[in-house]
Every structure is written in C-alpha cells, then in structure tokens.
Amino acid sequence: MKPTLEEYWRTDGHLWIDAALLLGVTVDLGARTLKDYVSPVGVRYFTVSELTDAHVAGFPSKLVPPPCAWPAAVVLLVLADRLREAAGGPVKIRNWWRPEAYNKAVKGAAGSDHLWACALDLDFPGFWARRRAQREVLAPLWRDGRYKLSIGVGYKTLHVGCFAPETLRLGVQRQWRYGSLPREEGL
Numbered sequence: 001m002k003p004t005l006e007e008y009w010r011t012d013g014h015l016w017i018d019a020a021l022l023l024g025v026t027v028d029l030g031a032r033t034l035k036d037y038v039s040p041v042g043v044r045y046f047t048v049s050e051l052t053d054a055h056v057a058g059f060p061s062k063l064v065p066p067p068c069a070w071p072a073a074v075v076l077l078v079l080a081d082r083l084r085e086a087a088g089g090p091v092k093i094r095n096w097w098r099p100e101a102y103n104k105a106v107k108g109a110a111g112s113d114h115l116w117a118c119a120l121d122l123d124f125p126g127f128w129a130r131r132r133a134q135r136e137v138l139a140p141l142w143r144d145g146r147y148k149l150s151i152g153v154g155y156k157t158l159h160v161g162c163f164a165p166e167t168l169r170l171g172v173q174r175q176w177r178y179g180s181l182p183r184e185e186g187l
C-alpha cells in the first residue's frame with residue numbers, strides 16, 4: 001500500500017531537509033508561500049511559477065502541493081539549476097507535483113514519483129546537453145548514494161527524483177530509459 005502524500009512527508013520529509021543541507025542550502029520553515037520558501041535559495045534559472053505550471057486543460061493553472069512537500073522544491077530546483085548550468089542551454093521543467101487526477105490525465109505511471117512531489121521532468125535542448133548534464137551532475141550524486149535517486153533517461157529528457165517511496169521501498173536507486181532513447185545508447 002502506497003503512503004498518501006501527507007503520510008510520506010510526515011515519515012520521510014526529514015530526508016529532504018538533510019539533502020538540502022548536504023547541498024548547502026537551508027530552508028525557511030516559516031515561509032507562507034512556496035515562492036517565499038524557495039527564494040532564499042537563490043535559484044538562477046528557474047522560477048516557482050514554472051515549477052508549478054499545469055499543462056493540461058481542465059486543471060487549475062498552478063499545481064502547488066501542501067507545504068509539507070515544499071522541501072522537495074528546494075532540493076529539486078538546486079539540482080535543476082546545476083543541470084541547466086552543465087547543459088549550457090535552456091532547460092524546461094515539464095512536471096513537478098502531479099496530483100492523482102492530473103497524473104492520470106498525462107498517463108503517468110500509477111506509482112509515479114510525481115504523486116509525492118519527489119521528482120522533476122526536464123526537457124533539454126538536445127541529446128548532448130542532456131547527456132553532459134546527466135554525467136556531470138547526476139553521476140556523482142548517484143555514486144554518493146545519499147540522495148536515493150530515481151532517474152529516467154530519454155533522448156533529450158530526464159526524470160530526476162530523490163527519496164521516492166518506490167526507491168525507499170526497494171532500498172536501491174532506480175534508473176530507467178524512455179522509448180525516445182535508442183536502445184544502443186547507454187543510460
């Protein structure tokens with residue numbers, strides 16, 4: 001049985017606070033809005049608005065999870081910033097939190113990391129930008145092991161998750177490929 005978002009964050013939210021500290025940022029637990037929560041971090045390339053934009057008609061234009069999940073925004077935006085820097089070109093955030101109905105509408109996996117706000121989907125300018133960013137930024141974190149990564153690799157896309165319920169359940173980091181990445185390309 002999968003935890004609800006609130007159950008997950010009550011039990012495992014501390015992992016994200018620790019990860020933020022590991023990344024050298026602190027979170028403002030007194031902030032009242034997600035924007036105020038994230039702004040002290042000094043993210044260079046992304047805004048909270050992009051992070052929460054919905055892309056499907058019939059849903060609110062912004063998808064903002066409850067405050068318990070906000071530490072994920074800090075950690076994931078710091079990682080996205082580093083990936084953008086390494087990519088050397090524009091990177092777009094396609095998804096962060098996906099509530100159940102939205103996840104269904106975009107045909108997300110039933111136990112998707114996005115249901116708990118544990119992951120970002122990023123679109124890179126091309127194959128090499130994606131690969132360079134992945135190798136420079138994610139490979140060391142994968143070897144480090146403390147971020148409990150879940151990485152989905154497409155031709156020019158990355159799903160970047162940390163501490164997702166499925167990863168914690170399995171006890172090992174997860175990596176997979178999307179159909180857009182040719183078989184002959186290593187992950």
Ligand SMILES: [Zn+2]
Binds near residue numbers: 095119120121159160
């Ligand atoms: Zn994803």
